[in-house]
Amino acid sequence: MSLLADLLPAFVSTVETREDRLDVDLFPEEELALGDAVEKRRREFVTGRACTREALTALGLPPSPIGSGERGEPLWPPRVVGSITHCEGYRACAVARSSSALALGIDAERNAPLREGVWEEVAHGRERDLRDPGSASGPHLDAVLFSAKEAIFKAWYPLTKAWLGFGDAELSIESSGSFTARLLGLAATVSEAPLGQLAGRWAWDEGVVVTSVFLPRPPEPGSG
Secondary structure, eight states: OSSSSSGGGSSEEEESSSSSOOOOOOHHHHHHHHOOOOOOHHHHHHHHHHHHHHHHHTTOOOOOOEETTTTTTTOOTTTTTEEEEEEEEEEEEEETTTTTTEEEEEEEEEEOOOHHHHHHHHHOOOGGOOOOOOOOOOOOHHHHHHHHHHHHHHHHHHHHHOOOOOGGGGEEEEEETTTEEOOOOOOOSSSSOOSSHHHEEEEEOOOOOOOOOOOEEEOOOOOO
């Protein structure tokens, strides 16, 4: 089942897999970013980079090394924006040309309740009302909240290089598969980009929730 492709515009190249894909050789920059990772982390990293190779090819671009920044963010080649995610049983990548997209972020989490300590850290204010027991046949909204905040950060950080904590964004999640986020305090003024309020989408299946945030490239002044 495809979860991610339907959450983003058609010109965004997405690749998702439920299995490890270890049949690629890492570039030296990627090996450096991976370091002496344990086997589980290596499998996640290599599979994520395999997804990026395929996604870039679909955009008509050659495979390129995707290193990691100081907060672990992927370092994309010029004129490309993108995001990578992985959780147990799921890995995915989304990329777009920067001429069409200002930023994008994706995240995947297990469709399961958050642990108590994590929930208190992630949810603030009215978001606490989202806590629900869930069921074997439905999404856990606390997992959706956590994933959405991760996707927001992945779109936010490459633009601002500023930290965004769980309490710096207040989310409203709709059962229809959308969410909105209002940035609070200093976070709302860090960037001149249209980041004061963000919109995203989410989907789920029995094992995974996936979220996305997409910021289109604003038209050039005088272009319209």
